[in-house]
Amino acid sequence: MDRDNYITRAYVMDLYNNPHNHGKIDDYDFFLKGKNPLCGDRITIYIKINKDIIEDISFESEGCIISSVSSSILTDEVKGRSISEIKKNLKFSDIEDKLLIKLSSSREKCARLSFDTFLSILNDNNL
Ligand code: FES
Numbered sequence: 510m511d512r513d514n515y516i517t518r519a520y521v522m523d524l525y526n527n528p529h530n531h532g533k534i535d536d537y538d539f540f541l542k543g544k545n546p547l548c549g550d551r552i553t554i555y556i557k558i559n560k561d562i563i564e565d566i567s568f569e570s571e572g573c574i575i576s577s578v579s580s581s582i583l584t585d586e587v588k589g590r591s592i593s594e595i596k597k598n599l600k601f602s603d604i605e606d607k608l609l610i611k612l613s614s615s616r617e618k619c620a621r622l623s624f625d626t627f628l629s630i631l632n633d634n635n636l
Contacts, residue, residue, distance in 0.1 A: 520609060521574065530567045531581070532567055534555045534565050537556060539558070539630050539636075540553055543623070543625060545619060550570070552570040552571075552572060556627075562590070563587050566627075575620050580622075592636050601620075
């Protein structure tokens with residue numbers, strides 16, 4: 510294994526074993542359950558909002574390593590940002606770039622699970 514692959518693998522395994530923002534926020538304002546239709550894996554995202562700011566966000570998942578690690582990355586990425594700015598600027602490639610892994614189309618569905626679920630919370634609730 511070359512050095513870059515080793516570093517990527519160590520980074521991904523660390524996020525998988527020590528996920529960021531994992532669990533349920535006690536006083537969340539919105540939540541949504543998402544499902545990957547290809548495998549049936551699920552995620553729940555909870556968000557707490559203060560005015561236009563994502564004050565807190567967390568997730569619970571029953572999914573693969575890619576979906577779990579992507580959820581940590583997504584929640585780190587949006588926490589503390591304004592919803593209006595997120596809706597204008599957040600792209601899936603922001604998450605994909607930080608994942609450091611080239612994704613096949615089926616693995617992209619895994620990585621998109623938290624991203625799509627998060628955007629659905631915003632859209633479904635006219636945030
Ligand atoms: Fe189900 Fe990745 S295999 S979310």
